[in-house]
Amino acid sequence: MNPYRRSPWIIASTILVFIFLYAPIVVLMTFAFNASRVNVLFTGIIPSFGDYQIVNGNVTQSPCGPFHWFCELSKNTAVLNAAKNTMIVAITATVVSTIIGTMAALALQRYNFRLRTFSQISLYIPIVIPEIVMGIIILVLFSQLFTSINNVLNLTGDARLNLGLGTVILSHISFMIPFVTLVVQARLQGLDKSYEEAAMDLGANEWTTFRRVTFPMILPGVLSGALLAFTLSIDDFIITFFTNGPGSTTLPIYVYGLLRRVITPELNALSTIWILIVLIAVFMIQRMENRQV
């Protein structure tokens, strides 16, 4: 250990950066208790419990008191539905892209084949392509595809293939794969091949080797890849907008539309709950890990 690691500068700047990261979050959470419906300025916390009362745009009294907006949220089917869709998309896409991406990483890192360089390069496309272009081209593709399929199978009415959560998920997967792959690749580079060889040597076939040895060892990489992908997915607006269909509105789309009207504190309430859940989860995991070691 070197005696200089704990430089006060580092610690100071670290604290500052964390403040920078969390200041908006704190504000955002505070506004979840905002009395003002319009939610532009903070007009104080909803003072008292009781029947719903509102005086020129400021909630003065609510059955739920300060937690008025949390109650409203629980009633707001639109938001909840959007949130649900977002989760469905994010989770499905993350799972799938993590699997596919990991496979790709294995291929690129452990095997030699003709399309190697090509694949590696093609993986950078989603990173550099402007979102709107990706959104529109994918939409064009789907609609062409669907129209032709519908004509071939002459499907009609609701039987027709259409935009929806499915198309959103597919397009999300396609821009999430590269991030997973690159991260897992990084991990694989660090992982000595001899572990896999040892497993095979002991009689494990390719699949078992992966399941029992490779995967557990690259798990951290896979997880962080999945996290990155997840982070990108739950926030995506443009691509989702073009590829979604009736009834598949996600949170970003919903909220983005709300810009045109009032962003009521309900959304702050939503974010607040979500963040708390995640934070708690994180510390639970941390606790468990510490117990293991």
Next chain:
Amino acid sequence: GGGSSSQQPATKSSASGKVTKDGFNCPEPNPRIPVTSTQLNLFVWTQYIPEDFYECFQLVYGIKVNYDEYSSNEEMDAKLQAGATSYDLVQPTDYTVTLMIHQGLLQPLDHSKLPVLSNFNPAYMNLAFDPGNKYTIPFQNGTDAIVVNTAKVTDLPTSWADLWKPEYKGRMVFADDSRAVIGLTLLTLGYDVNTTDQSQLDQAKQKLAQLIPSIKKFDSDSPSADLIAGDVDLGETWTGEAFLAQAQLGTIKFIYPKEGVILWQDNWAMPKSAPHTDAAYAWLNYTMQGDMFWMMLTSFPYTNPNDAALNYAKGSTMQVTDVNGSSTTLGDVYNAYIDSPITNPPADVIKSGHRIDDVGDATPLYDQIWTEVKGQ
């Protein structure tokens, strides 16, 4: 959602006895239209439709309503043009209608299936963008005019031209809408808002170039927020935002400029590819009945073209919550609507108003101007 309005059960004869979550007793559709489809897909402006519309329609017709939302005509048009085929109804604003007709994205409406047409105020029918309402029926409309916070601004602008005054520098908000802003610039020069004349446009560009630096924010989302928060003091905005801002901040004033306002109207239209036309007709007729459409008044402070709705609301004692969420009677809401020059502009304002229309090949010119003045 933002639009949901909570009422006591209506004591109307036509009540169906079917009641929504918010306790609204859905009226019977009249006439009831025979429908075979079991679904309806809408592509609508974000948060532009009261929850109860969806619920009631489902309750009385048993048709499930799926909807997608967009926040600009261009997005909607782009998506349909790119081949989104599943929508039964969309809500284009006037100039977009012309465009979509050209693009062949819309199908003509069968007026025989639209008895509801009689509900509308003729002033909002048969407009230039769709003569004879071949493709569209009105939904809501409003104006773009000057908004001012009288508490902060002493000498009030009376014309678009006034906005060029140096004292407003850095205090103004404008819609982030090339057509509207270039349009009003053209007006100050005495030109038509839809001109395609190169030299006129060049002059407009010069003039606009002087305005841009003194604009603090371009905002087509919610300029009201900045007005309320005091980050801007005046600018150009549209009916709904002005009304919202005023509701929060009494000192907000909506001024109709000398050169004339810019008029706009959102309409219902039916894409060619609509899979459930029958359900779509049912929806149009049902939701625009007077005893349904009044809901727009309580949560969407725009100019309402639906006389039946206005009449229904007039003097009604029904308990409702208004735009600010405070509860009053529907009658009062009606009065507020009628009395407000924002939602109910004087007739001459409407008459002297201008409408943005599609300019076809000239569109890139407008965009070019916008890009240049902003990119300077």
Next chain:
Amino acid sequence: MSEFAVELQDVVKKFITPEGDELAAVNHVSMQIKNGEFFSMLGSSGCGKTTSLRMIAGFEWPSEGEVFIEGKPMGHTPPFQRKVNTVFQNYALFQHMTVYQNVAFGLEMEGAQKAEIEKRVKRALDMVQLTGMERRFPKQLSGGQQQRVALARALVKTPDVLLLDEPLGALDLKLRKEMQLELKSLQQQLGITFIYVTHDQEEALTMSDRIAVMSKGKMMQMGTPVEIYERPHNRFVADFIGESNFLEGKIKSLSKNEAKVFVPDLHVELTGMPIADDLVKGEDVVVSIRPEKIRVAEQSANQNCFEGKVVNTVYIGSDTHVVVDVKGARLKVWEQNRISRLDPKSFYSVGESVHLVLMPENTLVLKKD
């Protein structure tokens, strides 16, 4: 079952180096390894030991030639279908599994019964004296212990052939010596064929039944430790295995088991034992003499005897290494410290003159290459 546990027939393994040119890591190598034999591969770094081993284990496939196990040609048979097991140089223990799980892994792969597994794992761990460590994770073990786990993990499969790639490379001298004995006795009691890669020649000499000395992908010599050490086929082997004094010279006369060689450095003729059969009169050769085989005599003897001066002595505990200058040629001489003196250097003080006797039977005549 074939008499050979493993056989390499004229095997070649080519690699494309990072620079892009082709490299024959193993170059036309053939060897037969008998059942139950302790067979070592010896050679300097990069000579192709690991590669050969990997081809037997099935991690690499020969570019040419064929590998036979139990007389069956292996072709592209994957590792998990070969009845050989490997102990890896870096142990390659599964970090996320306990000692027990590591050892059990191989048996689970065979689909053995739980009870059966438990029994055999226990026996294997006893064998390597790790009982009680079952629950530990590899990183909680010392180097030597990890090494044992790797061993147990391979042994528990009771393979016909066990491949070991420098298993003791990472251990310190003391521990290495212990493990050498353990390995040897294990091999003897189990009667498994060991193929053992090392670059520590003393290790190879002490443990092996037979040794293969490799260099640059080629097989230099194969034989028992004694053959390798006492009858090296060429200078490389003589030099790589143990130390040697080399004197260049020219063959003057030649008989079946004696060669007279003129050594210009010493301006004398030496009688030595010709190694290669195809030596011819007048050929340039090197004479190799092991430092421990040079006798130091008080007074001159008649044959192959030289006077020299001690130029340096190094005390290494059990022996003293003396460097003697004979007419300008430096000869290494190892003397055992058979008497305990506080200054054994005085044994031979620098500058002192001594007589060295190079006995013909200790003097090997090798081809010059």
Next chain:
Amino acid sequence: MSEFAVELQDVVKKFITPEGDELAAVNHVSMQIKNGEFFSMLGSSGCGKTTSLRMIAGFEWPSEGEVFIEGKPMGHTPPFQRKVNTVFQNYALFQHMTVYQNVAFGLEMEGAQKAEIEKRVKRALDMVQLTGMERRFPKQLSGGQQQRVALARALVKTPDVLLLDEPLGALDLKLRKEMQLELKSLQQQLGITFIYVTHDQEEALTMSDRIAVMSKGKMMQMGTPVEIYERPHNRFVADFIGESNFLEGKIKSLSKNEAKVFVPDLHVELTGMPIADDLVKGEDVVVSIRPEKIRVAEQSANQNCFEGKVVNTVYIGSDTHVVVDVKGARLKVWEQNRISRLDPKSFYSVGESVHLVLMPENTLVLKKD
């Protein structure tokens, strides 16, 4: 300038182990290292060698006691202000710098002139025979070459003291032997003080002027190689340095330089040389005899002579290690293979009976601990 290059006064270094309990990695160690001396620390893994070195270099600070360099107490002086340099076990070369840049780094830190730097780097690289490799990056070098770069990087600073932590640990035997010679001659021509950590005892014996043998954080013995090997203070040293036969016994009689010890295993009395001064009559002791110092005689000699049976012989090239059973006690005997025979085992065939002579001056009597 003080006579001692480095001095440790009663130094203690405590660590908190991962398990949370306190561990004295170095436990009240004192040593004086003279200027220009080649000083080695020897000990099994984990005995505190590296820690001691790191305290001298300044990477760790003593929990108790004081480190002096050139007679000055170091206290918490940071490494970059101490005139010692270190050659790290894993070399710790800067991967992103060329060989030249690596070596130049230290001089730049001193703010030396460009020309000056060039001159000295060149000299340093010559010294370690790396001229021509300036432009290479560390990963383009072999282990031995990297090792030399690390050396040059430290030497170029012309430190008063050079600390080397198992610098040859990673190299293979052949290369290690070469580097040992190079290091030794470098040290002699530069006259720098070397403090050399190793766990290879042969290395320590061949290279060092003095050796410190450590165990479990404690200093066991400090002295010249010969002292350490020929006069170990206790059983640990005798065992750790080289090999020994140990026989337990009881002192029967005692004089200044001779002790009569009864050895129950052999039912005899041995005469040996008492090591510790405070041995007393009747005390339990161990008698230690080096295997190379046991004479094998054809016919029985009178004193300290035993008959035994050969139970095992191991051929290691230069020597043959014979294990002889004397009345149930196993004695290791090393015989040099002074004659080249194709089967030197026949030298001593298993089961053959031999006479062993343990000469008193080779027989050390140690405290039993």
Next chain:
Amino acid sequence: MLKRLRESKSAQGTLLITPTLIFMIGLLIIPLLLTLVVSFGQRSADGGVIYTFSLDNYIRLLGYSTDCPNGVSSCFNPLYLQILWRSMALGFNTTVLVILMAYPLAYFIARVKPKWRNTFLFLVLVPMWTNFVIRVYAWMMILRQQGVINSLLGWIAGLFHMPFTPLNMLYTPGAVLVGMVYEFLPFMILPIYTSLEKIENSLYEAAADLGANPFRTFLRITLPLSMPGVVAGTILVFVPVMGTFIVSDLLGGAQVILVGNLIQRQFLDARDPTFGSAASLVLMVLTLIVTYFYTRKFGFGAEIVA
């Protein structure tokens, strides 16, 4: 069959990569070829595409236009180059700031006890799991004239009875920068962390041993060795920043046009997909080249999170 697969490593590799290729080729590369075709086309009156082969769009991008004021036949106006330049400037500033903020944090995380590292990495990511717009709104609320900061300052000023005029922060380039930095910070922290975490302590010790004080150790050892991480982060930050515009619209008051706006407007307001395609292709190819060059040089896959 299985046997043959088993015996051909390249077959296995191909099998593993296939799903990825299906996605990449199916959903990206083929459509991209379409855009290429479109970019050579011409705009039709109602915003459709007339398929021809004309380079007009690309020429126009370079700033040569055929319709000019006062009837000149052709004129040069580097408008789009300026916009590109502006976007790059923003991207550059953002990246630099992000690096400055991310580095110490990454360094800190790389040096805490291993068991805590994951937690800190999580804490870095969590803010990004709130909704983007809500986040930006939070910033607006902080920066407004009557926002958090101004209130705080006002209060402090009040304590000292000083006159205080609210700072004008929202809708300024500064605000845009803050927002951008905030949005992209994690994407820089993760890669830098990984590369720092790989550096062995002995290197720091070696440097100290050779006489380098902590500061110079940082300059000469730590920084260079973490460069791959910085580069990887730069790609993950700079490239997207070039394409985004929502932050600048919301926090900057949409006063300027960036490449992102430009492309967006072509597909929407201007309804000129041909020009839009051309613009985006140029942008992509530029960034793709840079990215590939960098990644080849520094191995960027190896440097994102691990």
